[in-house]
Amino acid sequence: MALTSAMQDYLAEAYRLANYHGEQQPVTTSALADVLGVSAPAVTRMVQRLKDAGYLVHEPYRGVALTVDGEREALKSIRRHRLVERFLTDVMAFGWHEVHDAADSLGAVVSETVVERMADLAGHPARCPHGEPIPSADGVMPIVRDFPLIEATPNVPLKVSRVNSHDAEKLRYLDSLGMVTGADFKLIERAPFNGPLKLLIRGDTHFIGHELARVLRVCLPEDFDLA
DSSP states (O other): OOOOHHHHHHHHHHHHHTTTTSSSBBBHHHHHHHHOOOOOHHHHHHHHHHHHSSSSSEEETTTTOHHHHHHHHHHHHHHHHHEEEEEIIIIIOTTTTTTTHHHHHHHHHEEEEEHHHHHHHHOOOOOOSSSOOOTTTTOOOOOOEEEEEEGGTTTTTEEEEEEEEOHHHHHHHHHHTTTTTOOEEEEEEEEEOOOOOEEETTTTEEEHHHHHHEEEEOOOOOOSSSO
16 A cells, blocks of 8 residues: 555654654554644544554554554654755755755655655764654664753753754744754753753853743763764
């Protein structure tokens, strides 16, 4: 069965939702509906199609899980999307706040040959502009060792690992602070009761709110390289 771009999107999002924090878990249909911006009946119909095609299993009241075939197709889709994003930022000089939707559109039409040429031109990057790992061509997802900024220990050298947002305003603001993937910084102080966080970035102090801090995952400098 030939996969449509919509089917690939569902598989890729199911993989992301299940694996974002490093521990695979069933994905609810409501979570899929939220992240894809579609109705619950639309998700139900697509889940049934993917289940019939052998790409996932669905346990009522528990969620969906990808089969081996479903995971393979999801990783191909994720690799294509993230490499297109890096090509757009590294080769075509787009901002990291501009590339997510463009990569969705381009990734649906470019061939694997074109994607691999993009990888060559971008220098075979390990992460997308937002820090997410790029699966290998043979379907292996690198391991990321990171944790939420809001759980970080103060006054310890850190790096920005991943930014879990495609909101253009948030990304532009983080870029203006220098809080981009791979950036070095320290958490100086965390105010109580979900108050702001005081950061030391490139020798300057900045404050960010708890809501913005929640989209940032960070790591120790020695853990930035992917396993």
